[in-house]
Amino acid sequence: MHKNFTEYIKEFENVLKSVFHERYNIDQFSKERGIPPVALREIMEKAPLSVAIPEKFGGRGLKVKECLGILSAASYESLSLSLTFGINIALFLEPVAKYANESVKADIFNRFLKKRNMGGLMITEPDYGSNALGMETYNEKIGDSYTVKGTKHWQGLTGMADYWIIASREKNAKGNLNRDIDFFICDVTQPNQQIVVEEYYNNLGLYMIPYGKNKVDITVPSQFKLEPASSGVKMMLDILHRSRMQFPGMALGFIKRMLDECLRHCEERVVGNSKLIELDMVQYQISKIQSAFTIASAMCFRSSTNSGIDNDLADAGVEANSMKAYITDLMQEAAQTATQLYGSTGFKMENVAGRGIMDSRAFQIFEGSNEMLYTQIAEIIVKQMKRKNDYNVYAFLKEFNLTERSHPYFKNDMDFTITQGLKQRKLVDLGKMFSRIISLNFVLEMEEKGFRKDLVANCVEVVQGEVSSLLNSFNNNNTVVQIADYHHNSHWYDFV
Numbered sequence: 001m002h003k004n005f006t007e008y009i010k011e012f013e014n015v016l017k018s019v020f021h022e023r024y025n026i027d028q029f030s031k032e033r034g035i036p037p038v039a040l041r042e043i044m045e046k047a048p049l050s051v052a053i054p055e056k057f058g059g060r061g062l063k064v065k066e067c068l069g070i071l072s073a074a075s076y077e078s079l080s081l082s083l084t085f086g087i088n089i090a091l092f093l094e095p096v097a098k099y100a101n102e103s104v105k106a107d108i109f110n111r112f113l114k115k116r117n118m119g120g121l122m123i124t125e126p127d128y129g130s131n132a133l134g135m136e137t138y139n140e141k142i143g144d145s146y147t148v149k150g151t152k153h154w155q156g157l158t159g160m161a162d163y164w165i166i167a168s169r170e171k172n173a174k175g176n177l178n179r180d181i182d183f184f185i186c187d188v189t190q191p192n193q194q195i196v197v198e199e200y201y202n203n204l205g206l207y208m209i210p211y212g213k214n215k216v217d218i219t220v221p222s223q224f225k226l227e228p229a230s231s232g233v234k235m236m237l238d239i240l241h242r243s244r245m246q247f248p249g250m251a252l253g254f255i256k257r258m259l260d261e262c263l264r265h266c267e268e269r270v271v272g273n274s275k276l277i278e279l280d281m282v283q284y285q286i287s288k289i290q291s292a293f294t295i296a297s298a299m300c301f302r303s304s305t306n307s308g309i310d311n312d313l314a315d316a317g318v319e320a321n322s323m324k325a326y327i328t329d330l331m332q333e334a335a336q337t338a339t340q341l342y343g344s345t346g347f348k349m350e351n352v353a354g355r356g357i358m359d360s361r362a363f364q365i366f367e368g369s370n371e372m373l374y375t376q377i378a379e380i381i382v383k384q385m386k387r388k389n390d391y392n393v394y395a396f397l398k399e400f401n402l403t404e405r406s407h408p409y410f411k412n413d414m415d416f417t418i419t420q421g422l423k424q425r426k427l428v429d430l431g432k433m434f435s436r437i438i439s440l441n442f443v444l445e446m447e448e449k450g451f452r453k454d455l456v457a458n459c460v461e462v463v464q465g466e467v468s469s470l471l472n473s474f475n476n477n478n479t480v481v482q483i484a485d486y487h488h489n490s491h492w493y494d495f496v
Helices: 005-023 037-044 048-052 064-077 079-099 102-114 232-244 247-268 280-306 317-347 352-364 370-388 393-399 407-414 424-447 453-475
Strands: 119-122 138-142 145-153 163-170 182-187 196-200 212-221
Touching: 005 037, 005 064, 037 048, 048 064, 048 079, 048 102, 064 079, 064 247, 064 280, 079 102, 079 119, 079 163, 079 182, 079 232, 079 247, 079 352, 102 182, 145 163, 145 182, 163 212, 182 212, 182 232, 232 317, 247 280, 247 317, 247 352, 280 317, 280 424, 280 453, 317 352, 317 370, 317 424, 370 393, 370 424, 393 407, 407 424, 407 453, 424 453
Parallel strands: 119 163, 138 163
Antiparallel strands: 138 145, 145 212, 163 182, 196 212
């Protein structure tokens, strides 16, 4: 029988506090790679990954609320630790629970619970980053097994994970690769399943997580192939969209930490005869981080009911991309603000705010760079407008299920008609606006359940301001292009 979650998460938070602040002072390891094994052992003793294991296999039952709670508790202390859990939960355990053959699940889940194993996902390749459908890692069926060969890189937990889910394309009889994607579970403890790490990358942030380049040349029994409901591409979209809808869990703890650090520092720091907190600009900056905290909370609230493995999220691109792109922009903004408010202290490597700039920066890039995701949001919505043959943005927002509560707040700004064939820079602006309005809808949904109204009121005002600025950018006749050979006649000292 498992403890109730409130009690469980409290104990887990206490262990993290003890490990990070009392026993090992992890901040001092900020210049070191990896997490000290003794510290990781203590953290894993609480079996945090049990939240992503079904009850019938001894876990806590794959409740999204609990998964996000663990991610948030971890990211308050360490974004690297939270991402480590996020990789395990969203990119390995949930896909196994949903798509793996029943015959292989028990042993995998048992090793996660008893031996504290870890798992990750390999999709990205050196020549095929965001273009996953172009991947060259291939699989061939030989007897009752599959051989999988190729090169993958930038996988979190490189050289550290015990299991991998590896994406590849089937090589057909003519030697060509099929369009669809297959996924295989690789157990590195088994013969013929070792992954060779060709290189470890010197990642700028997230020091605790090893990244690198992996050579895949393995043979996997056929029961370790994931079983999609329809196509492998749809399965991949379902997995990635579910993962993107868990980003708010990692973001919430991190943003809350930035907020608490800012409040504490600005209460203590005296400039002239005033506390820093009394300055108008400082209050405005902190209120924006509070707005980010409210938005992250609302996204967690939304994900808890919408992103479980029982739901098919393959077509949830607008919602998943909105969450991932907007919340990671807010993480970066919170870290930048906290570092600024700390002044020179924020530039020390052991300072949680300064380090947070680099740690959160990667979140805007991996699992789809934000510019690409904003573009996709706009393209999907413009396609829906085209079907209705109505390009008025406000008319669309009024009818759209993800903006049913928030659209009235943007009537003055969004009552305009767009033209087809927008440049990508305009689609990005449009995607950003949609993501903000959709996210405010989550906030208003949460307010109805009793979330405090003063935080919501501030959030509404901040998001309205953001949308208004984005609209100015969208309406600006932006035609600048890069100049290919800019060296000629461009040395200032020639003109003095």
